[in-house]
Each structure stands twice: as C-alpha cells, then as structure tokens.
Amino acid sequence: MTTRAGFAALIGEPNAGKSTLLNRMVGAKVSIVTHKVQTTRARIRGVAMEGESQIVFVDTPGLFAPRRRLDRAMVAAAWSGAADADVIVLLIEAHRGLTEGVEAILTALEEREVRQPVMLAINKIDRVEAPDLLALTKEMNDRYAFAETFMISAEKGHGVEDLRLALAARMPESPWLYPEDQIADLPMRMIAAEITREKLTLRLHQELPYQLTVETENWEERKDGSARIDQMIYVIRDGHKGIVLGKRGETIKAVSQAAREELVEFLGRKVHLFLQVKVRPGWLDEAERYSEMGLDFSDGN
Numbered sequence: 680m681t682t683r684a685g686f687a688a689l690i691g692e693p694n695a696g697k698s699t700l701l702n703r704m705v706g707a708k709v710s711i712v713t714h715k716v717q718t719t720r721a722r723i724r725g726v727a728m729e730g731e732s733q734i735v736f737v738d739t740p741g742l743f744a745p746r747r748r749l750d751r752a753m754v755a756a757a758w759s760g761a762a763d764a765d766v767i768v769l770l771i772e773a774h775r776g777l778t779e780g781v782e783a784i785l786t787a788l789e790e791r792e793v794r795q796p797v798m799l800a801i802n803k804i805d806r807v808e809a810p811d812l813l814a815l816t817k818e819m820n821d822r823y824a825f826a827e828t829f830m831i832s833a834e835k836g837h838g839v840e841d842l843r844l845a846l847a848a849r850m851p852e853s854p855w856l857y858p859e860d861q862i863a864d865l866p867m868r869m870i871a872a873e874i875t876r877e878k879l880t881l882r883l884h885q886e887l888p889y890q891l892t893v894e895t896e897n898w899e900e901r902k903d904g905s906a907r908i909d910q911m912i913y914v915i916r917d918g919h920k921g922i923v924l925g926k927r928g929e930t931i932k933a934v935s936q937a938a939r940e941e942l943v944e945f946l947g948r949k950v951h952l953f954l955q956v957k958v959r960p961g962w963l964d965e966a967e968r969y970s971e972m973g974l975d976f977s978d979g980n
C-alpha cells in the first residue's frame with residue numbers, strides 16, 4: 680500500500696471562501712482542527728483523508744498589507760509557508776474576477792519563482808453565468824500558468840470533491856504526517872494557546888496581536904478527569920501588560936473565562952485555566968526570536 684501525504688497551501692483574498700472550502704474538504708470528522716493553529720511557518724487549518732492520501736491544509740496568515748516590521752516578517756513567513764507546501768491553491772471569487780488583490784498575489788508568485796504547482800479554484804460559481812465563468816477561466820490562465828483549474832462552489836459543494844481528488848493525487852509518496860485516528864489531535868498545547876490568543880485578539884486593540892504570544896507552559900491531567908492548563912502571555916512592553924490585564928484584571932478575567940469555556944467544549948471535560956502575563960522586552964527586535972518562529976528577519980526588512 681502506497682501512502683501519500685503533504686501540504687496544500689490555500690491562498691486568496693480575504694472573503695474568498697477559504698474557511699468554507701476547508702470545512703467542506705476536511706469534513707466534520709476533523710473540523711475540530713479548524714481553530715487556527717499557528718505553526719512556525721503556516722497555520723494548520725485541517726487535515727483531509729482521501730483514499731491513501733493525507734492532505735494537510737495550511738493557510739498563510741498576514742499575506743496582506745504589511746505595515747510594521749514584524750508584519751513584514753510575517754508576510755515573508757507566510758510566503759515561505761506557501762513555498763514549503765507541495766501544492767498551492769489560489770482561491771478567487773468568480774463574480775469579482777481578476778481583482779487588484781488577485782493580481783498582487785500572482786505577481787508575488789512570479790517574483791518568488793514558486794516552483795510547485797499552483798491550482799486555480801474559482802469559487803462562488805453560483806453567482807455567475809457560464810459564459811462569464813469561461814471568460815474568466817481564460818483570462819486567468821492567460822495571466823498565469825496554473826497547473827489545473829477548478830470551478831467550485833464551496834458553499835454548495837459543487838466541484839469540491841474533484842479538487843480534493845486532484846490535491847490527493849499530487850501529494851508526494853510519504854507516510855502519513857498524522858496517524859489517522861489522531862488527526863483531530865494536533866498538538867493540544869498549541870491549540871489551547873491559540874484559543875487563548877484568539878480570545879485576546881477579540882478583546883484587544885487590533886494593533887496588539889502580532890506583538891503578543893501565548894505559550895502553554897504546563898498541562899496536567901488530574902485524577903478527577905479535569906485538566907489544569909497553565910499559559911503565559913508574553914508582551915513586549917509594560918504598558919501592554921496593563922492592557923492585557925485590564926482595569927482590576929477585568930480583561931484577563933474575561934479572556935480567561937472565554938478561553939476556558941471553549942477549552943471545555945473542545946476537550947469535553949472540566950478545565951482549570953491559569954493565565955499569567957510576562958513582559959519580554961525588546962522582543963520585536965530579537966532576530967533570534969524571529970528565526971525561532973520560522974520568521975526570516977532579513978527577508979522581512
């Protein structure tokens with residue numbers, strides 16, 4: 680039996696339908712991993728099985744509008760995440776066509792001399808007429824040498840199976856990256872940390888997220904069946920610590936409660952969550968720290 684496994688990077692403008700498509704391709708069985716898990720280079724969004732093939736879907740956070748230095752490093756990392764993948768899928772919206780945003784992505788693919796196959800998935804075909812769709816297919820393929828083109832409706836499920844089969848066929852021969860019965864069991868600590876990070880970003884000013892990391896420092900299974908989880912929130916300045924804590928600790932309390940509720944739902948048992956905030960000054964400028972995260976500092980400059 681030959682098994683295949685590899686990474687498929689899903690790229691596209693915001694709102695293209697990435698989440699909808701992933702949920703379709705990954706299916707209910709593993710939808711648990713749709714929490715955005717941050718790995719060093721890309722976010723693992725889900726794992727799909729198709730016959731003997733395992734497809735690990737990653738997306739590329741921060742591809743757009745880099746503003747600050749770290750954001751730019753994130754963009755570079757996002758691209759290297761895509762460059763590390765075995766296949767890239769560019770998702771565009773049928774009714775919007777070759778937008779400026781899509782053009783920017785294609786230019787970046789060319790500039791970076793991406794060597795792996797890029798599949799074009801034209802989504803939301805339920806919103807256009809057939810002649811327009813054919814015209815767009817031609818326009819896109821004249822613009823870039825896509826390996827294959829798919830016309831899909833992620834929402835309605837049309838064409839999704841064909842895309843999944845094509846991706847499966849392009850996965851390299853390899854043992855599976857995740858045991859089949861553990862697909863839903865991606866590193867729990869990372870997922871738990873990401874849950875807290877998400878709650879923080881929901882609560883805090885938009886400026887903060889990339890300057891803040893959450894690490895699960897301790898995970899203890901208790902005899903009564905509950906889990907004790909200790910997490911550290913790292914910020915770069917004293918002032919940020921105050922923001923995270925909030926007045927009389929209100930912010931962190933609310934974050935902790937929201938994160939704990941989601942963890943309870945996620946783990947299906949009682950959770951004791953302990954959050955602490957620590958300042959790690961100069962973090963933004965520590966090239967070493969960047970490389971630990973898989974971020975290429977020089978490239979991001």
Ligand SMILES: Nc1nc2c(ncn2[C@@H]2O[C@H](COP(=O)(O)OP(=O)(O)OP(=O)(O)O)[C@@H](O)[C@H]2O)c(=O)[nH]1
Pocket residue numbers: 691692693694695696697698699700802803804805806831832833834835
């Ligand atoms: N008509 C139509 N709408 C769709 C289709 N697929 C997705 N949508 C809608 O498009 C919107 C965006 O979909 P998402 O899956 O959230 O898009 P996304 O790319 O994950 O968005 P970001 O997380 O912002 O990057 C939602 O309102 C979906 O319901 C489709 O095939 N047809």
